Amino acid sequence: MAPQKEVVLKLSSMRYLKPGVSEEEFHEYASKHHAPKAALIQARHGALNVTQYHTPTACRQLLQEKLPWAVRPGWKIDDHDITISVWVRSTDDMLKIVMDPDFQALVAEDEMTTDGSKGTISAGWEEMYVEDGKIVNVEEGKSTEMSLATSWAFRIRLAL
16 A cells, blocks of 8 residues: 655745845845755754745746736736745744744744735645656556545634
């Protein structure tokens, strides 16, 4: 029997650069300053993965100019400048990260480049169906991913 797949919680924070800060300055700060310091703290408290997804103006313009058909009526092009995603096994692991005094001090520094007055957060899990060009988690034309009842959504609902 195949081993049970672990479904982990993915928490994401979508942020904007602060007015007056260039995209170059923002990227430099996020990648070269924030990420290396945050990674030490996040790993110490059990983060499984952490990513930065950069979405500068040029990428948003690509959608508008080269792929306008992808923007359906009623849809909008996301205007966040960065999405930081953290995968953890439990909300307790995430709490340990955000409550760490070193992490709080690091996040306070973000106010130099990040607009703290707005943003978006999300929580959920990922289901992968193509990895490295190969179909995964599909057998006989059906998904092998967990049902909603055994997923994070169900566990979260039970915790409420």
